[in-house]
Amino acid sequence: MGMTIIEKIIAAHAGRPVRPGDVVWMDLDVRSARDFGGANVVKNFRRHFPGEPLHDPATTFFTFDCNAPANTIPYAENQRLCRLFAREHGVRVFDVNRGIGSHVLIEEGVVKPGSTVVGTGSHFNIMGAVGAFGQGMGDSDIAYAFRFGRTWFEVPPTVKLVLEGLPGEDVTPRDVTFAVMRRLGSSGALGKAVEIYGPALERFDLSGRITLASQGTETGAVSFILPPSRELLEELGLGAEEAIAADEDAEYIEEIRIDISELEPLAAVPPSPTNIRPVRELSDVKVDAVFLGSCTNGRYEDLAAAAELLRGRKVAEGVNMFVVPATSRVYGRLLEEGLVDVFFRAGAVVSNPGCGGCASGQIGMTGTGEVMVSTSNRNFRGKQGNGLTYLASPVTAACSAVRGFITSKMED
């Protein structure tokens, strides 16, 4: 019997063939904790496994991205607790300068196609962007994984999702992602893995794949899994032998086809990431703030697309724009290419890498009634301030910042 990609990965890490519905113990190649959650992982570990070793310090990591650098004393104390634990056990810390943990683990080559990875963030299934198994988990789950290097997991059924056709040039990977969200809804993929195919996907680089994979959580999916293309493996510096693919006779619980050839720029209207509307219908919404960044759209390509639109232009009077690169590598490349200068001259705030306002941290929160256009991943009430958050692509974010209302075009 053939297996889907997630079944293959779980089988390889459980040491036996698996079928959807099986509950198995699986080995985890990489275990990590962020600053948001990490302190509780440490407390749980110390309480339940006092004096005991980690499963493997060399493949255990802390990634500080939520509140980076700490802006309150409790957060500083939590980070200190993690740093002390890391020193004691010989664990590497990607500290507050390095950026969003899930991205860093991909950049560092720690996570590859077929890897199994867990962390304390609900978007850890972003690893599906490189054909890896990633899962966000709670603090005690991660404490257990730190100690034993494995976890229990129920093998999910897999849906095959095919994106048909190629969209026009004004359509970004985020808009394609919104089309998927519109089709699946907030629980359309609940408890399932979703393998995604199609000619448009073949053209997505790592940043576009990350954008799409990052939104699996918002449909209830265990993970969106994107089979790595040859170009992606090259981008990651990996050989063709690192590819992973489903078997030809793999069994899918459902096949979904979405025609994206006629797609137009889309946005998610508060308070749900699957409440999708065409951007052109939102032109009467005045904007107070714009947030460009997050694990969904904080890559170099995302920020560069916005910068090209902002070059020689100014953010509208009364609008505040915040730019938060996903990682220090993204930030470095923005500097080298002169794009921090472009953002600065446009009147935007550029901060150090990390999650920014998307994680209830600093940079980019709204007050009551204020409207934010954000490239982040969720627009639940309270997530990015007390105001109203509209999720949109970096292109829509840049155009809305300059024009002061929600739009995907600099000129009509």
Add this chain to the structure above:
Amino acid sequence: MKGRVWKYGDDVNTDVIFAGKYTYVVSEPSEMAAHALEDLDPSFAKEVKPGDVIVAGRNFGCGSSREQAVLCLKAAGVAAVIAESFVRIYFRNCVNSGLPPIRCPEAVRALEAGDVVEIDLRNGRILSEKGEFSFPPFSGEVRAILEAGGLLPYTRRYLGLE
């Protein structure tokens, strides 16, 4: 176990169960309980009694992976959550924290706020004045972890630490 029903709708997310602003600031169980469901139902934390049960629709616990969204309900004395469906991370966190997450759409459709229910976990039955409902009993590892009171107590027992 026997308790009163608190009834909510679909897509109850982790931000309304336990707000991000409290997540790593509030850690005492009694204080966590005081903020449970604060942005969904301000009366809940004041009036909830030990043994009460939350009954909700589809996609319960969507959003963040924060375990506090389970722990605050446990701290408030909630004995179980019955929903049409759960988000995977929340389901795991319930099991790992020893709070039974029960999938039972029939019970969700029938039960209303204030109803008194009795839950038989071993046999997968919910008894109430609205009728009797069944759900697949937890099996294997999941049952063992729930019965131990969560993943870490389960492991301590497994390691012979208690």
